[in-house]
Amino acid sequence: MSKTIDLMSSPASKNLIARPSERSDEHQRFLGFTIGDSLSALIPLINLQATIKISLAEILAVPQMNESLLGIINYGGKATWVLDLAHLMGGTGYVRTAARTGMGMLFQVQNETVALLIERVGTIETYDIQQCLPMGEAMYTDRIRSFLAGYFIDDAHQSRVVIDLDRIVDALIGTPVTA
Template identity: 25%
Template sequence: MIGNPEFFTGNERNLAPELQELKTPEGELYLRFYLPSSDEFALPATGIMEVMQQPTDRITPIPNSSPLLLGTINLRGQVIWVADLGQFLGDPAVLNTDRAEIPVIAIEDQEMILGLAIERLGEMDWLDAEQLQMPTNVPDRIVPFVKGEWVLKDDSSPTQILRVLNHVAILRSARWAA
């Protein structure tokens, strides 16, 4: 096999059919996720430090802190805050913390890190940045945190709006001081 010159030149006819059909991803990589109200959002993968299923008993509540904050966790020796993203964005539904684990997305910008507790994780998706549109019908309370939205069309399901959040605006928000 190694002596075969076509092994190194990548002759496609020797590849399995399912490998020949793979396409190069286009666009940017985003993590899709859901808030307790089942609203779906996305964050750019470039702003995500880590995604984890955090045991609820490992989130330490801190007295006299913002009601948006669930507490702190130890992330590889560094103590970081974990916030209820749904409450931060004004989601009417309450995050279920009465379960073994909560999905947490650790976002970062420069030296600042924050864990965002969400209802459930979605999938990673390549989305074309050129198709990102200005947000429409966005509640005023979340306008500063929405970068844009995609209109996702699928033959098998109705048109869906996917809002993209600005992780830097979330990290640097004055709401955390309230």
């Protein structure tokens, strides 16, 4: 692992494009990233502890775990679980690509640190939470929708799905998720 970047720091109108609101309590900051080739995603910044670069060679596999849990790494002297987010959501999965490194978005769950492994981290974006739209049944597969809290339409008229960390955790500690 090398560089660590510390990150601790129903529409209200007919216009569905997320715009700045006048009330600051309606704003929420998100970290943007892409899952696979095309799924443009967001994760609430408030949930993130840091992002780190992860070498796949550093991941120690743990037998008899959910296939999406790649194993553990040592981060700050503690065992940190590494989750292949694309695989969990029904995609090909990160380790089935030619990549040797990725980015881990770290968050706390039940006193454990978990790193969601993705290709690269995007930008920090701010959206009015009142403009978060519910997922429609025709949008994406059931599997993908099961891990989403909703979506925004950005200024370029592109959808930006919001990852629901609680649903991801439920899938991992509940019944095993199969591809």
